[in-house]
Amino acid sequence: MIVDSPLELALGLGTGAVFGALLQKGQVGKYEVILDQLLLREGRVLRTMGTAVAVGSVGVHALARAGYTRLQVKPLRLGGVIPGAVLFGTGLALLGYCPGTTLTAIGEGRRDAMVGALGMLTGALLYVRAYPTLKPMLEAGDFGKVTFPQATKTSPWPWVAALGAAVLAGTLAFRKR
Amino acid sequence: MNALFQRSWSPYVVGAGIGGLSWLSFATAKKPLGITTPFESTAARLGQLAPQASGVNAYLVKNDEVPRLDWEWALAAGVLLGSAISANASGDTDHGSVPRTWARTFGPSRATRFAGAFIGGAMMMFGARMAKGCTSGHGISGTLQLAASSWLFAPIMAITGGFVSRRLLGKGGK
Numbered sequence: 379m380i381v382d383s384p385l386e387l388a389l390g391l392g393t394g395a396v397f398g399a400l401l402q403k404g405q406v407g408k409y410e411v412i413l414d415q416l417l418l419r420e421g422r423v424l425r426t427m428g429t430a431v432a433v434g435s436v437g438v439h440a441l442a443r444a445g446y447t448r449l450q451v452k453p454l455r456l457g458g459v460i461p462g463a464v465l466f467g468t469g470l471a472l473l474g475y476c477p478g479t480t481l482t483a484i485g486e487g488r489r490d491a492m493v494g495a496l497g498m499l500t501g502a503l504l505y506v507r508a509y510p511t512l513k514p515m516l517e518a519g520d521f522g523k524v525t526f527p528q529a530t531k532t533s534p535w536p537w538v539a540a541l542g543a544a545v546l547a548g549t550l551a552f553r554k555r
Numbered sequence: 556m557n558a559l560f561q562r563s564w565s566p567y568v569v570g571a572g573i574g575g576l577s578w579l580s581f582a583t584a585k586k587p588l589g590i591t592t593p594f595e596s597t598a599a600r601l602g603q604l605a606p607q608a609s610g611v612n613a614y615l616v617k618n619d620e621v622p623r624l625d626w627e628w629a630l631a632a633g634v635l636l637g638s639a640i641s642a643n644a645s646g647d648t649d650h651g652s653v654p655r656t657w658a659r660t661f662g663p664s665r666a667t668r669f670a671g672a673f674i675g676g677a678m679m680m681f682g683a684r685m686a687k688g689c690t691s692g693h694g695i696s697g698t699l700q701l702a703a704s705s706w707l708f709a710p711i712m713a714i715t716g717g718f719v720s721r722r723l724l725g726k727g728g729k
Contacts, residue, residue: 379600380623386584390626393580394633397573397588401634402641403561404569409654416713416720422566427695429570430577434699437578447581451702452687462686463708465678467715471723472675474654476690477590477683478634480676485638489652493669497676502591502598503609504677505684510613516685525701537701549567 398482407482409474409490416471421552432545439534449525456519473497562645577696584626587700589692591683593628596620660724 382390401407404426415423441447452459470476473494475483480498483491509516527534558564573588580588600622602611615621642648653668661667683689686708688697694712697705 380621380625382623382625382629386626387624387629389583390629391633391636393576393584393588394630394635395637395640396576396633397630398634398637398639399559399641400564400569400572400576400637402638402647403558403564403645404566405563406569407638408649410656413654413656413720413724416716417725418717425566426570426573427690429567430573430695431699433571433574434577434695435574435701437575438581438699441578441581447585449700449702450585450587451697451700452693452704454702454704454707456707459686459704459708460711462682462684463711464715465682466686466689466708467682467712467717468719469675469677469679469682470690470712470716471719472671473679474657474672474675476694477594477679478689478691481590481631481634482638485635485640486642487648487650489650489665490654490668490672494672494676497673498591498594498680499598499601500673501677501680502594502684503602505595505681506598506602506614507610508681510610510617512685513617521703524703526703526706527701529703534701541699541701 397478398485401479401482402485407475407479407486407488407491409483409488412470412474412476412479425549428545428548432542435538435541439538443534451523451525453523454521455517456521458516461515469501559641559644562647573695574699577699580630586626587692587696588630589627589688589696590631590634591680591689591692592620593623593625593631594680595684596622596625596628656724 405411406423406426411422414420442449475491475494477498480491480494484495527537577588580586599611599614602609606612652665653663657668686693688705688708693705693708698709
């Protein structure tokens with residue numbers, strides 16, 4: 379087993395603690411808030427995620443451009459991503475917490491989230507078990523670790539600006555609800 | 556420090572905070588925020604305790620990911636810790652088992668809710684590992700990097716989640 383240095387682990391724990399506190403203060407670790415979003419009654423989850431993506435994209439692309447980091451994207455493999463997203467959405471509707479907000483809800487004390495986390499661990503075990511069989515399907519339709527700017531040979535900045543504008547427009551259009 | 560004792564922050568403040576945190580994680584650990592990878596590596600580690608039953612050896616041969624106790628694992632543990640600190644500071648703790656919206660459709664039984672939560676959690680994690688990401692890894696970190704995989708995952712996940720929740724709870728949830 380690979381074990382990172384104590385410094386690296388402390389950094390992860392600290393970053394995670396800030397992440398968890400933000401999710402908790404944002405009230406998104408609550409079943410009702412997530413279901414209200416899925417049923418399109420209220421938009422707190424989407425507002426939070428939209429703002430995070432718009433703000434995050436500016437800084438992360440700037441850091442990458444300046445050579446302080448490198449982008450790390452997941453490969454576009456249709457055989458894994460599409461059925462994975464369908465299974466994920468179905469499970470999310472049943473559990474009512476996503477993986478990060480399951481941990482947030484456990485921090486608040488929710489019993490059903492604790493059972494959900496046991497289910498998640500079981501799902502991971504089943505995945506490990508099924509992986510050798512599933513591998514050919516998971517890797518079907520592989521386009522690699524591709525981003526939109528790469529694929530279109532364009533600068534990321536128009537994309538970042540468009541993303542920010544879309545989030546701002548969405549926020550203004552739906553500011554009442 | 557007063558803010559820590561407040562129950563709820565604006566979604567824009569929280570969103571901007573998470574966006575800023577993603578700069579920090581890219582600048583320091585050189586990694587995006589994500590939650591589910593450590594579940595897979597923990598499962599692989601647990602599988603090594605019973606290699607026959609878990610089939611973990613075939614997994615390890617075919618996969619370049621190996622069990623680790625790393626930054627990402629500490630990140631997931633940190634989320635739980637940070638939430639617990641925040642919830643306790645503001646008195647926003649909740650030891651309930653059956654959410655109201657759920658009870659309106661499925662009744663107040665804890666056993667039913669726990670069964671739903673367990674199956675839902677298992678499906679969600681299986682799907683996340685197939686797609687290599689979750690609401691954080693794809694939904695936030697991947698989309699902000701303009702990754703094609705994430706912009707495919709996020710809408711399919713959201714539409715499926717919306718459709719299934721409407722079918723399950725649409726009437727009773729009103």
